[in-house]
Every structure is written in C-alpha cells, then in structure tokens.
Amino acid sequence: MEISGADLFLKALREEGVDTLFAYPGATAIDLFNVLYDADDIRLVLPRHEQALVHAADGYARSTGKVGVCLVTSGPGATNMVTGIATANFDSVPLVCFAGQVPLSLIGNDAFQEIDIVGITRNICKFAITVRDRKDLGRIIKEAFYIASSGKPGPVVIDVPKDIQVAMGSADYPETVNIRGYKPNEKVHRGQLKKAVEALNSAERPVFLLGGGVNIAHARREMTQLAELVNVPVVTTMMGKGAIPTNHPLYIGNLGIHGNYASNHAIADADLIFSIGCRFNDRITGKLSKFAVNTTIVHIDIDPASISRNIVVDIPIVGDAKNAINQMLEICQSRERTEWVERIQKWKEDYPIHMLKYSGVTPEKIMMSINRQFDDVILTTDVGQNQLWASQYCELDIHRQLITSGGLGTMGYGFPAAIGAQIGHLDRQVVSINGDGGFQMNMQELATAALLGLPITICVLNNGYLGNVRQWQQMFYGNRYSMTCLMRNENCPLQCSGPNEACPTQYVPDFLGVAKSYGVQALRVTEEAEIDDAIRMGKENRTGPTLIEFVIDREANVLPMVPPGEALDDMILE
Amino acid sequence: MDAMKQRWVSLFVENDIGVLAKISGLFSSKLYNLDSLTVGVTEDPTISRMTIGLTSDDKTFEQITKQLNRCVEVIKVIDFTNIPTHSRELLFVKVNRITEADKMELFRITSVYPLKIVDYNKNTAILQAVEDRDTNDELVKLLSSFFINRIEVVRGGSVAIESFF
Ligand SMILES: Cc1ncc(C[n+]2csc(CCOP(=O)(O)OP(=O)(O)O)c2C)c(N)n1
Numbered sequence: 001m002e003i004s005g006a007d008l009f010l011k012a013l014r015e016e017g018v019d020t021l022f023a024y025p026g027a028t029a030i031d032l033f034n035v036l037y038d039a040d041d042i043r044l045v046l047p048r049h050e051q052a053l054v055h056a057a058d059g060y061a062r063s064t065g066k067v068g069v070c071l072v073t074s075g076p077g078a079t080n081m082v083t084g085i086a087t088a089n090f091d092s093v094p095l096v097c098f099a100g101q102v103p104l105s106l107i108g109n110d111a112f113q114e115i116d117i118v119g120i121t122r123n124i125c126k127f128a129i130t131v132r133d134r135k136d137l138g139r140i141i142k143e144a145f146y147i148a149s150s151g152k153p154g155p156v157v158i159d160v161p162k163d164i165q166v167a168m169g170s171a172d173y174p175e176t177v178n179i180r181g182y183k184p185n186e187k188v189h190r191g192q193l194k195k196a197v198e199a200l201n202s203a204e205r206p207v208f209l210l211g212g213g214v215n216i217a218h219a220r221r222e223m224t225q226l227a228e229l230v231n232v233p234v235v236t237t238m239m240g241k242g243a244i245p246t247n248h249p250l251y252i253g254n255l256g257i258h259g260n261y262a263s264n265h266a267i268a269d270a271d272l273i274f275s276i277g278c279r280f281n282d283r284i285t286g287k288l289s290k291f292a293v294n295t296t297i298v299h300i301d302i303d304p305a306s307i308s309r310n311i312v313v314d315i316p317i318v319g320d321a322k323n324a325i326n327q328m329l330e331i332c333q334s335r336e337r338t339e340w341v342e343r344i345q346k347w348k349e350d351y352p353i354h355m356l357k358y359s360g361v362t363p364e365k366i367m368m369s370i371n372r373q374f375d376d377v378i379l380t381t382d383v384g385q386n387q388l389w390a391s392q393y394c395e396l397d398i399h400r401q402l403i404t405s406g407g408l409g410t411m412g413y414g415f416p417a418a419i420g421a422q423i424g425h426l427d428r429q430v431v432s433i434n435g436d437g438g439f440q441m442n443m444q445e446l447a448t449a450a451l452l453g454l455p456i457t458i459c460v461l462n463n464g465y466l467g468n469v470r471q472w473q474q475m476f477y478g479n480r481y482s483m484t485c486l487m488r489n490e491n492c493p494l495q496c497s498g499p500n501e502a503c504p505t506q507y508v509p510d511f512l513g514v515a516k517s518y519g520v521q522a523l524r525v526t527e528e529a530e531i532d533d534a535i536r537m538g539k540e541n542r543t544g545p546t547l548i549e550f551v552i553d554r555e556a557n558v559l560p561m562v563p564p565g566e567a568l569d570d571m572i573l574e
Numbered sequence: 575m576d577a578m579k580q581r582w583v584s585l586f587v588e589n590d591i592g593v594l595a596k597i598s599g600l601f602s603s604k605l606y607n608l609d610s611l612t613v614g615v616t617e618d619p620t621i622s623r624m625t626i627g628l629t630s631d632d633k634t635f636e637q638i639t640k641q642l643n644r645c646v647e648v649i650k651v652i653d654f655t656n657i658p659t660h661s662r663e664l665l666f667v668k669v670n671r672i673t674e675a676d677k678m679e680l681f682r683i684t685s686v687y688p689l690k691i692v693d694y695n696k697n698t699a700i701l702q703a704v705e706d707r708d709t710n711d712e713l714v715k716l717l718s719s720f721f722i723n724r725i726e727v728v729r730g731g732s733v734a735i736e737s738f739f
C-alpha cells in the first residue's frame with residue numbers, strides 16, 4: 001500500500017521513538033500538521049517563536065540524551081530557526097529540524113515564503129538536505145536521526161517541499177543506514193590509550209581537564225571512578241562542569257578566563273594535562289603562547305578536527321569519551337598523589353571565589369540557596385554575568401545538571417531551554433537563571449510554560465544592564481558604558497558611566513506585570529532575607545511557572561577574571 | 575608558524591546538488607586559501623571527484639583535511655602533496671589583432687612550446703595547452719610578453735590522479 005509523504009513522516013517519528021515534537025505551523029507545513037492532528041502518541045509543543053522552539057528542543061535533547069525534533073514552515077519559520085540551530089551545533093546537541101518548503105516546481109521562482117534554508121544552514125549544522133524525490137524521504141529521515149545522534153552529535157536540517165508531503169509512495173521506513181561518507185569512529189585506539197595511561201602513571205602533577213564531551217557521553221559515574229582510582233585532580237570547562245561531582249575532594253573548579261585561581265594555577269603548574277572532550281578554545285586557554293608550556297598534553301575527543309587545532313597535543317586519541325574512560329578503568333593503576341592534591345587544595349582554600357564586596361541580594365547567595373534547596377535539579381542559564389555566576393557557584397552531581405549555551409553564547413537561550421528540559425522531565429525540578437537583557441529576548445515563552453503548566457522556577461537577575469558587556473566597558477574601556485544600560489531612556493545623556501541620582505527610576509518592563517499578564521506567579525526579591533523563601537515558593541509551586549525577579553547590585557562584576565591577551569595565571573582577583 | 579606551501583588534495587564526494595557549495599563554503603567560512611577547484615563525475619555516476627589546489631601551512635592543512643573528512647558528503651580525501659601524480663590543466667589563450675608577422679611568430683612559438691593552434695582567422699588565433707599549472711603559468715607569461723594587452727586567457731583548473739611510481 002502506498003502512503004503520502006506526510007504519513008511516512010509520522011511513521012518515521014514513531015519508528016524513531018519521538019515522543020515530543022516542537023512545532024510551529026505555516027502554509028508549507030500544513031500537510032505535516034494535518035497528519036499530526038490524529039497522533040495522540042506524540043506530544044506537540046507550540047512555542048511562541050521558532051528560535052525559542054529550537055532552543056526548547058535543544059534543552060529537551062541535552063537533558064534527556066534523546067534527539068530533539070523540530071518542525072517549522074518555510075521562509076520566516078525556517079530562518080527563525082537559524083540561531084537555535086547554530087547554538088545546538090556549537091554545543092554538539094542532536095536535533096532533527098524539519099522545515100516545510102514550497103513545491104519543487106516553484107523553487108527558484110521567488111515563490112511566496114521560499115527560502116534556501118539548506119544554503120543558509122549548511123555551515124552551521126552537521127548536515128542539511130532538501131528532499132527532492134518522495135522515494136528518498138524515508139531514507140533521508142532515517143539518516144538524519146543517525147547523523148544527529150552518532151559520533152559528535154549535532155543538528156540536521158531536512159527541507160521538505162510541499163509536493164513531497166502529499167506525494168504517494170512506499171510505506172517502508174528503512175531499518176538500517178549506510179552512509180558511505182559518514183563512519184564515526186567511536187572505538188578507541190588501544191595502543192594510543194596505553195601510551196596515555198603510561199604518561200598519566202608516570203606524571204607527578206597531572207590534571208584532568210574535562211569538557212562537555214564527558215557529559216554528552218553520559219560518562220559522569222565512570223569519570224568519577226577514574227579520577228578516584230588514579231587520584232588525579234579535575235578541572236572542567238563550563239560545559240564540562242558536573243563531569244565529576246563539584247563537592248568531590250578531587251574537583252578543583254572551572255578553568256579559563258573566568259575560571260578560579262586554583263584551576264588556572266593547577267593547569268599552569270601541571271606536568272601532564274589529560275583532557276577529555278574539550279576544544280581548548282580561547283575562553284579556556286587564555287594567551288595561547290603561554291598556555292601549558294612544557295606540559296605533556298593528552299587529548300581524547302570524538303572529533304579528529306578538535307585535536308591539535310588550537311594547541312599542540314602530544315598524545316592524540318580519537319574516540320568516544322565513555323569508551324575511553326571505561327578502558328582506562330581497566331588498565332590504570334592506583335597511585336597516591338597526596339602532595340600535589342594538597343597543594344591544589346591549599347590554593348582552593350586560600351583563593352576561594354566569593355562575592356564579599358557586594359551586599360544584599362548577590363548572585364552567589366541566590367545560587368547557594370538553589371544549591372541548598374534542590375538536590376535534584378536541571379539548571380539552565382542564559383548568557384552573560386548570570387551564566388558565569390551560575391557556573392561559578394552551582395553545585396552539580398549525578399542528579400544536578402547544568403545546561404548552558406557555551407559555544408555560541410546565545411542570549412535568549414536559557415528560558416526556552418528550561419521549557420524543553422521540563423517537558424523532557426515532568427517529574428523533576430527545573431530552574432532557569434537569566435539576565436534581565438537575555439530574558440527579554442524570549443520572554444514570550446511565558447505563554448508556552450504557563451499553558452503547559454510547567455513548574456519552572458524562572459530567576460531573572462536584574463542589574464538593569466547588559467552586565468557582561470558593561471563589566472568589560474568598566475574594566476577595559478574606561479567606564480564608557482556605551483548602550484549597555486537597560487534603564488536608559490530619551491532623557492538620558494549620551495555618555496554615562498554608571499548609576500547616579502539622575503537615573504530613571506522605572507524599570508521597563510515591570511517583570512511582575514508581564515508575568516501577571518500571562519497568569520504566571522511572580523515575586524520580586526530586594527532583600528537578602530527574602531531569597532530562600534522566594535526560591536522555596538518556586539520549588540513548591542508545581543502547577544505552573546514561578547518568576548522571581550532578583551534585584552541585584554547594578555555594577556556587580558564576575559571575578560576572578562583573566563584580562564584579554566593574558567596568561568591563565570595572570571588573574572584579576574578583585 | 576610553519577611555512578606556506580602549495581598543496582593538492584583529491585576528494586571523492588557524493589555527486590549531488592549542494593556538495594560543491596558545501597566544500598567551497600567550508601573554505602570560505604574558515605578563511606582557507608583555495609587556489610583552484612575542479613569537479614567532474616567518475617566512472618560511478620553517483621560519485622564525483624574534486625581536485626583542489628590550495629596554499630597553507632602544515633597545521634592549517636591538517637585542519638582542512640580533517641574538516642573535509644568530517645563532511646557527510648565527502649567519501650574520501652587523498653592528500654596529493656607528497657605523492658607522485660599526473661596533473662594537467664586545460665589552457666586556452668586567444669590572441670587578438672594579429673598581423674602577418676605575428677602569425678609567423680605564433681608558428682615559431684608553437685613549434686618550441688607545448689602549445690597548439692586550435693583555431694584562427696584573419697585577426698585572431700586560439701592556442702591551447704594541456705600542461706601542469708606551473709607550465710601554463712609560464713606559457714601565459716610568455717604569450718603576454720609577445721602580445722602585450724592582446725591576449726585573453728581561460729583556464730580550467732587542474733585535475734590530478736595518482737601515478738604508478
Ligand atoms: C543574541 C546575543 N546578542 C548579544 C550578545 C552579547 N552579549 C553577551 S552577554 C551580554 C549581556 C547580557 O545581559 P543580561 O542578559 O542582562 O545578563 P547579565 O550579563 O546582566 O547577567 C550581551 C549583550 C549575545 N551573547 N547574544
């Protein structure tokens with residue numbers, strides 16, 4: 001029996017085990033939505049903007065490990081996905097994004113809502129393809145799910161012209177894939193790994209540097225065992241945080257531009273950096289020519305292109321992090337490294353990160369309250385100071401996960417990602433940390449969260465500034481606050497270098513008013529004493545979202561920090 | 575930094591719409607220097623073969639081959655830099671406003687250099703060469719010195735294949 005392309009699309013979703021579809025309709029996708037109308041086994045989520053839609057699918061994918069699936073219409077629906085796709089691509093998140101397209105015969109005619117989405121996304125996704133023949137549809141979808149989820153995961157875009165959706169054809173959905181140009185190598189080279197282990201065994205001052213790859217590979221338990229077995233201290237990138245529990249005695253902290261003192265010094269003093277699943281990007285290394293000079297570097301990564309790209313690696317190993325860690329558990333020897341571990345611990349005690357300079361409601365206190373009150377939580381962040389504070393102070397372990405846009409640094413990511421994470425885990429607690437700027441980039445999603453009754457605790461850290469940029473302007477541009485004040489109005493002078501008596505008193509928008517208009521419970525916290533109660537209210541409200549606006553010091557900074565162009569251990573501490 | 579070097583790679587790719595854009599887009603988006611790119615179908619109609627000439631240092635080149643290998647559309651990458659190959663490029667040169675004396679000159683040139691006259695009329699001649707790129711560079715230089723401001727050049731980009739030794 002022959003079925004339509006749309007019916008095969010639905011069949012494919014079922015075969016792939018898709019339980020949730022993030023979808024926004026339009027003319028060229030209407031046939032696909034028509035078959036979904038009868039599909040009561042797939043949860044359909046209608047975000048209020050396609051960018052947020054992709055972020056939600058991304059948050060769903062990162063929190064569940066499953067492929068996030070999106071469906072949008074052609075033209076503006078497709079172009080609105082672009083930032084979401086690039087965000088997912090940068091952080092290796094598996095997505096399959098379907099976009100409707102004008103009929104094949106109209107492509108190239110500047111037809112209404114025709115856009116070359118494959119051309120637009122080609123360089124920002126793992127794979128993009130237009131279905132040009134109904135008989136290829138099943139194979140293309142099958143391959144898309146395989147490409148998205150295997151190897152180094154990433155987003156795949158499938159452009160489906162309207163006539164393909166209605167064309168009749170085979171009802172078969174393939175069971176296997178064979179793509180001759182795509183054979184991800186997940187196995188680990190035994191000989192190389194042995195060499196790496198020997199280097200580790202003989203190192204006096206080794207450090208594990210763990211990136212997002214360890215979390216993507218779901219290797220947290222194994223990694224913790226490994227660190228314990230060999231007694232090697234662990235530093236993480238922001239994406240790698242949580243790879244071993246943050247309260248573990250071997251955990252030092254985040255590394256890099258906003259890393260902590262002990263991590264940056266441990267890396268600077270190490271004789272071996274054993275890195276798994278990290279890119280060594282510029283946020284991690286600081287000044288490259290001063291990074292890990294005379295240090296042996298082992299680098300395990302699933303992506304050959306990530307190895308020896310920014311730094312020279314002595315022992316490169318291509319393969320899946322979990323496979324590598326499991327094999328290391330078999331061949332590594334236990335070894336004491338008391339002196340080295342104690343030296344790092346002393347740094348950690350001597351140079352803790354605290355926001356002692358600021359009083360009242362500080363991001364540190366907010367994060368501490370979250371740490372205390374949630375023992376099982378998915379934490380998402382937006383981008384900016386709020387993100388850096390969250391990743392500095394959040395405590396993570398096997399039950400506490402951090403989701404953040406690390407590579408692209410997309411403002412507006414945090415809240416929709418929390419929606420996706422909550423949809424993927426209706427029984428768990430989800431907390432979203434946002435800045436007042438970034439939250440405004442996707443706060444229309446309050447509708448989505450409210451209508452689905454998602455019990456997300458939404459924290460908005462309101463400093464009235466695009467704080468991260470303002471901090472740079474303060475520290476490196478002589479307090480020239482160019483366009484970073486979110487309180488600025490028509491009457492403000494062009495030049496302003498900080499809050500003063502003449503400042504407008506009214507913050508726009510009134511976040512509580514906004515929340516109210518969506519029927520969302522909301523409260524404002526201006527005193528330190530109110531923090532715990534507010535967060536408790538968010539936690540206890542299980543019927544829908546709670547928005548908490550924290551009014552924080554307008555000019556609080558994220559410290560310590562490595563100034564641009566400096567070496568990792570050249571930190572500004574306060 | 576290590577030295578910039580001329581390199582050649584041969585790619586087996588899916589013979590499909592968008593693959594050329596994907597490969598050229600990879601070069602432009604990462605600011606890799608692409609000197610020439612040719613593409614044509616192989617004995618298997620579903621596979622095309624590309625010959626790419628580029629200039630880069632060793633480190634960038636390693637990254638380029640890794641990035642190419644990463645593309646789902648790329649089936650195989652062969653580095654031709656240090657292996658013996660046959661490499662040829664088609665070159666056409668049109669010489670305009672020629673005189674009788676020029677004609678004599680052209681016949682002399684084509685008897686000495688690997689150039690063939692493939693077409694001519696009273697005022698114009700078209701020469702052809704199928705040589706490697708460096709030789710073609712020399713030929714163009716030579717002809718432009720003889721026929722200043724009178725030549726038009728069309729070049730096809732190189733194709734290359736591994737040789738037996
Ligand atoms: C979409 C987008 N636009 C611009 C930026 C540049 N940027 C990075 S952080 C930041 C400030 C964010 O302000 P806010 O959301 O209030 O967070 P804060 O830093 O104050 O915590 C900006 C503008 C970005 N990362 N993403």
Ligand SMILES: [Mg+2]
Binds near residue numbers: 435436464467
């Ligand atoms: Mg702000």
